[in-house]
Amino acid sequence: MLIRSLVVLHALLAALTALPVAAAEAPDYFHYTTEAGDTLIGIGETILRQPADWQRVQRINRIANPKLIPIGTVLRVPISLMRTDPVTARVSQVQGEVSGERGPLEAGARIGSGDEVVTGENGSTTIELSDGSLLTLQPGSRLKVESLSVIHGTELQDAQLRLQKGRVESEVAKQRGPAARFRILTPTAAVGVRGTRFRVGTEEPGTPPGTTRTEVTEGAVGVEAGRARLELNEGFGAVAAAESIAKPVPLLAPPAIAATASLQERPLVRVPFAAVTGARAYRAQVAADAAFHSILAQAVFASTEAKFGDLADGNYHVRIRAIDQFGLEGRDADLVFRLKARPEPPFASQPQNQAKLRAETVTFAWAQADEAQHYRFQLARDAAFAEPVLERDDLGETRLAATEKLPPADYYWRVRSVRGDDDAGPWGDVQRFQLRPPPANPEPAKIDDKSLSFSWPAEPGQSFEFQLAKDEAFAQLVENRTLGEPTITLPKPDGGTYFMRVRATDPDGFVGPYTATQKTDVPLGKPWWMLLLLVPLL
The missing domain is CATH 2.60.40.10 (Immunoglobulins)
Incomplete structure (x- = not known):
């Protein structure tokens, strides 16, 4: 068959200039190797949208006799003339509020040319294209599938996606030849790739309107804005306006995340990290998976501590990147953390933190915790509780009177809640108190x-x-x-x-x-x- 002879010979993308230039875009070609019996008329009927366009193919390739073509001749066929078949993409992950043309989207849904996907402020979704490329649409975004097809008789994909606002992070499968295309369009720019990891953002809160930001973390992309063109390589980002593209700048380094953040024992997750030179803010994301295809929470922080609430106990991934003065986001720093905050510990009430007591015995008290069936208690002379001087593992009450006389010293105490299935929550905040001798009675008058x-x-x-x-x-x-x-x-x-x-x-x-x-x-x-x-x- 003719289709079996379709051979991709080389990639199309040429080196592009770094600053706005006026240049005619070279047409995209598909390379076809002829077999015995091939004629231009037959080829036109097989692979062209309009069979009569075989004459254009004849002129481009300077074929004298359309019915007599040597076997093995490589013909250049403009991609714009070729027949395509529509395909769909699969919604592989949905988190939070995500809607399509006909209402809320669920994982497993199919979308195609003309469909639109919108994510709420706490929503995100990952879309898988037919070639395995993945797009993760960030919260507060709107994406329209302009066209999604494959070259007839092949698996070569042609995808054009329009990001109307928000951010999208892409992992694009290596495009097999010039007929395979992947482009993201925004109101001010177009980004074309051949296999890479990159991010595109436009019309985002806190950034100048009418601009598009592109950041490449792997591979390279071509950026177009009006007549301006730019090749953007790995580790660089650029801001594009309607008719110009700013000079690429290096992406900021990943921030160093504190190792102590790997265990979280309070419902409010706190992730401290080191400042990055040149950063004006930081974006932090929490996901259930290492690839961040299912984003559970995200926010932008001005300080060097990310905070997230409303997460159930479990294992998570956090990703943090610095944002520079242009709004470009830097390289990622990742950390796996475990959240074990429940059952929550009770609030300590007596003795209060940093209290000073003049007594020989002490009574401890705390509030009733909702999920607690009983409590565990520790008293020690060191904040690490290496050698507790008093321990109780099954206290049904919220009070403990220590009848043993305690020598004067600095003491530390803490309590944790335990469910009925013996699932113990984290220890409460350590309380410190000073125990001093009780006042001596005055001498006789x-x-x-x-x-x-x-x-x-x-x-x-x-x-x-x-x-x-x-x-x-x-x-x-x-x-x-x-x-x-x-x-x-x-x-x-x-x-x-x-x-x-x-x-x-x-x-x-x-x-x-x-x-x-x-x-x-x-x-x-x-x-x-x-x-x-x-x-x-x-």
Whole structure:
């Protein structure tokens, strides 16, 4: 058959200039090798849209006799004259809101020439063409399939896709010869490729209107804007306007992602990374697959920390790239991370973080977590909990009274929730507290004929609040003083029973508890009539 003799001889793309030039585009040719019995008329009936166009083929190839062609002659046939057969592309991945001509799109749907695909702000989709090429349409994008076909009798694809707004990332299969074409059109430019990985963005938020940005991460592409043409090589990007293409610039280096981000234990995923010189912002994406064909979340960040919420526990891939002053996005940095944030740990309530306690025993308390059937508790003297001093694995209550006396030291404690199936969530935030000896009671009061004195143990730099009252509830205060020294001398009060207590304020401002209430009895003075016994009788 004639079709079996179709042989692709060479690629069409020639070297293109880097800046706007006026140049006539060379026509695309398909190369056909003749066999025994071939005539131009027969070839026209087999592979041309209009069989009568065999005469144009005759003129191009300078064939004297259309019915007598030597076997093995290589004929140049303009691609524009060749017959094509329509084909469809398959929607291989759908994430979030993605719609087509007839409503929401689902994975497995077929689209063809004239169809349009729109992604919502949290939607993305990957489309697989008949030759295996993949296009991932990013959130907030609109793409129309202008034409999608194959050269009649071959598997050589001719695809033209119009990106009306947003971004598309492409992995284009190597195009087998000049008859195979892949082009992405935008309102201001056209990008043609022969097998490469590249990105195209247009009419995006935060970028100048009427511009197209192209970034090549593998291979090369040809960019056209009006009469301007440019060959854009791997590792470079360029911005095109309606009639011009800016000079290519190197893509920014990938940012270094912190290795600590590989395990996430809170519902809000935080991914810190190093700054990239020349970056004005960063794009971060989270996907379920390493190829990022199923994008679950993405955002642009001005700082060097990406944050994502609303992800279920599981394994994910994060990809981050720097954005330069022109809006061109740099090379990717990838990291696999595991999210294990549930069941969420309870909020700690007592003792509070950085608390100072003057006691020998401590009571711990926390809030009730929704999914928790029970809790696990740890207390240690080091923040890494290398050697816990107290552990409990099956606490049904949200409170733990540590009855064992604890020596004065700095302590750390934490709690985690456990589901009924023994699935333990992450530990809660580590809480630190200082345990100091309880306040020592004042020494017994010293009473003489004119004064009442108290003193008590103290630490350097402490100040004190001293209270003396007539009742144990300290409602009837006799003295309430702030002191800089651990001692006080008062005028001797009237006889009776008195109650006193002291509390210390440390140099760091920590106010300790009151000491245990102490009672002292002040003897009654001698009645006036006893003085008469000392007066001599006259």
